[in-house]
Amino acid sequence: MLTQELETWSLGKSVFLRRERDIWDQLQRQKGLLAGANELLAAQSTEVEDLRLCCADAKVEAAMAQDQVAPLAARVKELEKELTRVAGERDVFRSRAREAMASGKVLVGQLGAEQSAHQLMKGALNEALTVVEASRTEAVVWRGKAEELGREASRASEAARVEAQRLKEKVEAPRVEAQRWKEKAEASQVEAQHWGQKAEVGERLRGALHTGVNRALAVIASHYIGVDLQAISDGYVLPDDDEEADEAVAKLMEAAVGPGSALAKLFEEEVVPPPPSANAGGPEP
Structure with a gap:
């Protein structure tokens, strides 16, 4: 009877030890799952912080290009709102992870619970992992959006530089036009001086002609x-026929060549001024 009780007690102890070992193995696996979830949450926090830093850098670049790219400011605000939303979702994920950890602690305290409780815990952990993975995917998407925002800022900066160059050329055009009008004014001044010199020469020639005619009369x-000088001042006395008049003028001019040259020679000193000597100075002002 004692031997049977010992066998029964030994069998019960073996069953108890086997059951305890299974429970401790399940506990170790749950701890491993909790540690993995904590690592995923830490990685998610790091990625969210990187995303925040990237968004801060994008905000600085957008502020530098604010004068040229005003629409980017609204885009940055939208991004900040989205980042706030992502941070809120991250807090929700952390809360769910803490709930999962609390559930794990409850499972540790309830080693003798049924297998259904372990299945519920496993489902909760799977849900937490799914949420963390979704958050990671969302963070990658927003990182891509931040990079696209940086590229848009670069394109806006280049467009502003091109516009500044165009305005510079537009400002330079009036200066070139003013220079052209200045050259035209200088050319007009030179031409006016030229015509003034021509008028002076014509006036001198007219005076010389009048002096020569007066001397001849x-x-x-x-x-x-x-002799009737008034009648002579009326000009030639010629026939009415044009051809005869031209022939008469030609004969008179031919006959007057020699005497006219001799008479002009007498009045050259009075009409034509002598050339200046080499030692003579310039005209007095």
Whole structure:
């Protein structure tokens, strides 16, 4: 009877030890799952912090290009709102993870619970892992959006540089036009001086002509007493026919070449000024 009781007690102890070992093995696996969940949460926190830093850098770049790219400011605000939403979701994920950890602690305290409780805990951990993975995917998406925002800021900066170059060329155009008008004014001034010189030469030639005619009439009056100088001042006395008049003028001019040259020689000193000597200075002002 004692031997049977010992066998029964030994069998019960073996069953108890086997059951305890299974429970401790399950506990170790639950601890491993909890440690993995904690690592995933830590990695998620690091990625969210990286995303926050990237968004802060994008915000700084957007502020530098704010004068050229005003719409980016609204985009940055939207990104900040989305980041706040992601941070809130991260807090929710952490809360769920803490709940999962609390559930794990409850499971540790309830080593003798039924297998259904372990299945519920496993489902809760799977849900936490799914939520963490979804959050990681969302963080990757927002990182891509932040990089796209940086590229948009670069393109806006380049567009602003091109616009500044165009405005510079537009400002330079009036200066070039003013220079062209200045050159035209200088050319007009030179041309006016040229025409003034021509007018002066014409006036001198007119004075020389009048002096020569006056001297010729005076010579005629000295040779022919009582000659009608007023009638001579009316010009040639010619036939009415044009051809005959041209022939008469040609004959008169031919006959007057020799005497006219001799008479002009007498008045050259009065009409034409002598050339300046080499030692003569310039005209007085």
